[in-house]
Amino acid sequence: xSDAPERRIAPASRxxxxxxxxxxxxxxxxxxxxxxxxxxxxxxxRGNIDALFGLVPWxxxxxxxxxLLVTVSAVAGASRKRVxxxxxxxxxxxxxxxxxxxxxxxxSERERAVERLLKRLDVTxxxxxxxxxxxxxxxxxxxxxxxxxxxxxxxxxxxxxxVNAAGVLGLLGAESSIGPLEQTLADPDVDVAYAAAHAxxxxxxxxxYGALLDALTGQTIPSGRVAGLxxxxxxxxxxxxxxxxxxxxxxxxxxxxxxxxxxxxxxxSAPVIERLARDxxxxxxxxxxxxxxxxxxxxxxxxxxxDESWVVRSHAAKAAGAGCRTNLSARLSELLEDQSWWVRQxxxxxxxxxxxxxxxxxxxQLHSPDRFARNKAAEALVRNGYAMEQIExxxxxxxxSRNARxxxxxxxxxxxxxxxxxxxxxxxxxxxxxxVGVLRAIGTEQAQAVLEALERxxxxxxx
Amino acid sequence: xxxxxxxxxxxxxxxxLVLNSLYLTMGVVALAQLHRERGREYIDIExxxxxxxxxxxxxxxxxxxxxxxxxHVVMSLLESSxxxxxIIIINDGSTDxxxxxxxxxxxxxxxxxxxxxxxxxxxxxGTYRSRCYPNVWLIDKDNGGAADAxxxxxxxxxxxxxxxxDADCVVEPDALMRLMRPINFAVEEVVVxxxxxxxxxxxxxxxxxxxRVRLPGRLVERFQLIEYLSAxxxxxxxxxxxxxxxxxxxxxxxxxxxxxxxxxxxxTTDTHFDIEATIHAHAELRxxxxxxxxxxxxxxxxxxxxxxxxSDLKVQRKRWQRVVFEMLWNYRRLxxxxxxxxxxxxxxxxxxxxxGLGPFIETFAYLFVAVLAVLGMLxxxxxxxxxxxSFGLTAIVRILSLLADVLYFKHYSSRRLVILAGLAxxxxxxxxxxxxxxxxxxxxxxxxxxxxxxxxxxxAVASE
Numbered sequence: 001x002s003d004a005p006e007r008r009i010a011p012a013s014r015x016x017x018x019x020x021x022x023x024x025x026x027x028x029x030x031x032x033x034x035x036x037x038x039x040x041x042x043x044x045x046r047g048n049i050d051a052l053f054g055l056v057p058w059x060x061x062x063x064x065x066x067x068l069l070v071t072v073s074a075v076a077g078a079s080r081k082r083v084x085x086x087x088x089x090x091x092x093x094x095x096x097x098x099x100x101x102x103x104x105x106x107x108s109e110r111e112r113a114v115e116r117l118l119k120r121l122d123v124t125x126x127x128x129x130x131x132x133x134x135x136x137x138x139x140x141x142x143x144x145x146x147x148x149x150x151x152x153x154x155x156x157x158x159x160x161x162x163v164n165a166a167g168v169l170g171l172l173g174a175e176s177s178i179g180p181l182e183q184t185l186a187d188p189d190v191d192v193a194y195a196a197a198h199a200x201x202x203x204x205x206x207x208x209y210g211a212l213l214d215a216l217t218g219q220t221i222p223s224g225r226v227a228g229l230x231x232x233x234x235x236x237x238x239x240x241x242x243x244x245x246x247x248x249x250x251x252x253x254x255x256x257x258x259x260x261x262x263x264x265x266x267x268x269s270a271p272v273i274e275r276l277a278r279d280x281x282x283x284x285x286x287x288x289x290x291x292x293x294x295x296x297x298x299x300x301x302x303x304x305x306x307d308e309s310w311v312v313r314s315h316a317a318k319a320a321g322a323g324c325r326t327n328l329s330a331r332l333s334e335l336l337e338d339q340s341w342w343v344r345q346x347x348x349x350x351x352x353x354x355x356x357x358x359x360x361x362x363x364x365q366l367h368s369p370d371r372f373a374r375n376k377a378a379e380a381l382v383r384n385g386y387a388m389e390q391i392e393x394x395x396x397x398x399x400x401s402r403n404a405r406x407x408x409x410x411x412x413x414x415x416x417x418x419x420x421x422x423x424x425x426x427x428x429x430x431x432x433x434x435x436v437g438v439l440r441a442i443g444t445e446q447a448q449a450v451l452e453a454l455e456r457x458x459x460x461x462x463x
Numbered sequence: 464x465x466x467x468x469x470x471x472x473x474x475x476x477x478x479x480l481v482l483n484s485l486y487l488t489m490g491v492v493a494l495a496q497l498h499r500e501r502g503r504e505y506i507d508i509e510x511x512x513x514x515x516x517x518x519x520x521x522x523x524x525x526x527x528x529x530x531x532x533x534x535h536v537v538m539s540l541l542e543s544s545x546x547x548x549x550i551i552i553i554n555d556g557s558t559d560x561x562x563x564x565x566x567x568x569x570x571x572x573x574x575x576x577x578x579x580x581x582x583x584x585x586x587x588x589g590t591y592r593s594r595c596y597p598n599v600w601l602i603d604k605d606n607g608g609a610a611d612a613x614x615x616x617x618x619x620x621x622x623x624x625x626x627x628x629d630a631d632c633v634v635e636p637d638a639l640m641r642l643m644r645p646i647n648f649a650v651e652e653v654v655v656x657x658x659x660x661x662x663x664x665x666x667x668x669x670x671x672x673x674x675r676v677r678l679p680g681r682l683v684e685r686f687q688l689i690e691y692l693s694a695x696x697x698x699x700x701x702x703x704x705x706x707x708x709x710x711x712x713x714x715x716x717x718x719x720x721x722x723x724x725x726x727x728x729x730x731t732t733d734t735h736f737d738i739e740a741t742i743h744a745h746a747e748l749r750x751x752x753x754x755x756x757x758x759x760x761x762x763x764x765x766x767x768x769x770x771x772x773x774s775d776l777k778v779q780r781k782r783w784q785r786v787v788f789e790m791l792w793n794y795r796r797l798x799x800x801x802x803x804x805x806x807x808x809x810x811x812x813x814x815x816x817x818x819g820l821g822p823f824i825e826t827f828a829y830l831f832v833a834v835l836a837v838l839g840m841l842x843x844x845x846x847x848x849x850x851x852x853s854f855g856l857t858a859i860v861r862i863l864s865l866l867a868d869v870l871y872f873k874h875y876s877s878r879r880l881v882i883l884a885g886l887a888x889x890x891x892x893x894x895x896x897x898x899x900x901x902x903x904x905x906x907x908x909x910x911x912x913x914x915x916x917x918x919x920x921x922x923a924v925a926s927e
Contacts, residue, residue, distance in 0.1 A: 040480065159502075160499075160502040163502060163505060164505075167505050190648060191502070191503060194506065194648070195505055198505060198506075198507065221648075222647065222648055222649065224514075224516040224517070224518070224647065225511075225516070225647060225648060227514070227516040228510060228511060228513075228514030228516045228517060229510065229514075231513070231514050231515065231516065232510055232513060232514070259516070263515065341578070341579055345578075345621070372577060375575075375577035376577060378575055379574075379575055379576060379577060382574060382575055383574070415575065415577070416575035417575070418573035418574065418575050418589045418590070419573055419574075419575060421573065421589075422572070422573040
């Protein structure tokens with residue numbers, strides 16, 4: 001058996017009788033230690049040190065027995081083999097037996113079974129796989145189990161019981177539970193509220209989807225997490241529901257509307273995305289811009305690349321790259337001179353992903369008066385492999401090597417010297433000579449430093 | 464016993480009583496927190512991994528002469544289920560083949576990258592990017608220390624959260640996701656999260672994946688294993704409950720990038736950047752009233768290599784103790800300062816009395832009791848009481864940490880736990896006491912202003 005760690009937090013299903021005994025031992029042990037401490041402190045404060053000495057044998061014996069018990073229980077608990085063998089049988093038997101009892105005709109017996117199951121709600125939570133079994137689930141639903149769990153969700157004083165109740169309701173999937181779960185989304189406790197959101201995401205229903213959409217602007221659960229649940233939620237009317245919310249007055253709802261419509265990528269949402277791309281709120285426009293990667297509309301994306309907000313321009317550049325809008329290359333290459341570094345960066349990444357289509361504007365940018373624009377153009381040309389192609393041409397010599405050499409000089413003047421240096425280091429003597437020639441022609445201080453480093457390196461090699 | 468001796472004896476008993484009470488309380492709080500964390504298992508890690516709304520993170524790995532082990536940490540991160548992250552390895556002027564190894568292992572190619580560099584660092588020689596893994600970068604720079612390397616990484620990092628991981632660590636596949644979970648669910652404005660470090664010595668690793676958890680072979684490593692369990696599984700969680708964790712270990716932690724930028728990056732003038740950054744963050748954030756939380760994530764497990772010899776351990780512990788003195792001196796204004804809440808009123812005094820002065824008090828206590836016993840001035844019950852309070856209670860704390868591991872993590876088999884339980888009793892008596900001279904020797908070093916960081920000789924983390 002491999003001892004590789006299986007999971008970080010042992011599941012609740014492992015909390016069997018032995019676990020309870022272990023916990024009890026620890027609790028008693030800790031309580032005993034605390035009492036012994038308190039007694040010692042009182043005795044010391046009263047200055048009756050002799051009485052303290054009198055306690056020593058008892059304290060030592062108690063500590064020894066306690067430690068022994070705790071150690072033995074710890075060691076016993078570590079036997080994973082046994083836990084594994086016992087747990088599945090225990091859980092399936094118990095839930096199966098209880099589910100059968102719930103289906104019993106005798107109402108008092110049914111009531112007792114539900115009561116017992118509710119008492120073991122945390123255990124049931126661990127056996128959710130069983131609860132998801134349609135046969136048992138139907139029995140549970142017929143037995144009125146969902147209603148009882150709903151009550152547990154609404155009234156329990158234990159936060160974790162409520163969390164578990166939400167989980168069970170999600171798997172039972174009773175339509176009647178959507179209301180209580182929806183109400184729980186506003187619970188001030190993030191664990192309880194998220195458990196309800198998670199449960200709702202298991203319902204393939206428009207009502208649940210709508211409730212989750214409304215939770216995007218709730219106070220308790222971070223919106224990103226609700227959006228995460230909605231992304232994986234498949235609902236036939238999702239598009240309509242999101243589009244309706246995207247008309248909301250709250251910018252946050254429009255913001256997430258744009259995000260979710262982008263992830264759905266349904267062409268029918270194009271008009272809504274276009275409207276959101278003209279939203280007065282820059283964050284909404286930014287998300288709409290990013291969503292445009294999945295929609296047609298180069299003109300709109302082009303206008304967003306010229307937006308007054310750098311956040312929008314940055315997202316639009318990202319979308320242009322993700323959507324492979326090569327016809328926006330010229331516009332993107334202009335953005336290499338943008339005021340914001342993030343816009344330049346995203347424009348560079350987009351241009352680098354366009355391959356040959358972006359090379360002419362990038363070559364033009366190598367001569368920009370803006371040093372950083374030259375840098376970014378050079379970076380894109382290295383990323384898309386064009387620089388390596390030119391190095392190969394210079395290595396081969398012959399036709400075209402002259403233009404390639406000129407390009408490398410421009411590249412070097414745009415401070416992209418590592419690429420040339422690496423080529424010089426990795427190649428044969430002839431290529432090295434050619435690269436040294438390129439570096440000399442670059443003529444900048446940095447190129448001179450690289451030359452010196454190369455010479456030193458050459459000396460080391462000759463040594 | 465004369466009255467004076469009696470008073471000293473009772474004071475020393477009180478010292479150990481309070482210290483161990485604190486540890487036991489921390490233990491109880493930690494167990495409660497572990498129980499709560501188990502309740503959070505309903506949060507679907509896979510769903511988080513799949514969502515584009517999950518916050519992206521830049522992972523920084525400073526590396527100085529790590530050619531033997533660098534591969535493990537990067538491969539273990541590449542195995543991660545996290546959706547969007549980048550790995551930035553920073554070679555801090557290594558004198559071994561760290562760069563060459565990284566270039567070979569990850570198919571790195573020189574890549575001219577231009578970015579703002581608001582944090583000053585030692586000169587960067589070059590930047591490399593992987594052809595096989597588009598999210599792997601390497602910065603090659605002159606030597607400037609781990610903090611300087613991290614600052615160079617911070618300059619390049621493009622995501623709003625930054626994780627730092629030591630090159631000698633192995634990260635479990637879901638550790639990054641679990642570490643980022645509280646940040647993704649944060650209701651606070653600022654959340655800093657630290658991982659739970661465990662001892663990697665003895666692990667078997669293949670391609671960054673842990674294939675077998677074994678106990679390390681040497682006694683010194685096993686003692687450290689017990690110590691790490693107690694420190695990370697119990698103590699950090701206890702301090703975390705008071706939002707007073709004094710250190711997010713350099714081994715692995717996640718910070719919001721803007722907080723680090725506000726702190727002017729990691730401090731390059733102190734011996735250890737991790738404790739400095741954490742205390743600095745407390746010192747800056749607490750008085751502003753910002754709703755912030757610095758916490759330890761118990762189920763985000765990162766395995767780290769510990770010293771394998773007593774001599775390496777001595778060097779490490781002396782350095783750690785010197786760092787405590789540095790922090791106490793640099794942040795003396797926080798000690799017993801109610802403006803800093805629990806951190807000022809509990810954690811900093813704890814650092815002063817039990818971590819700073821602790822080695823001196825304990826050494827005095829053991830010598831004092833030994834002399835009294837030899838002179839026949841101490842009755843047997845008094846000696847037994849002292850041993851119970853000093854060693855016995857610490858052993859109980861260690862046993863509790865083992866128990867926490869059994870209840871919530873189940874990393875070790877029962878046979879290995881028997882060995883560890885035995886060592887848990889010996890640890891306070893042998894391992895802890897053996898460190899006292901080295902810890903005391905750190906004071907002259909601190910007074911001389913020494914801030915160097917000796918490097919530990921690395922062995923490959925595990926056989927493949």
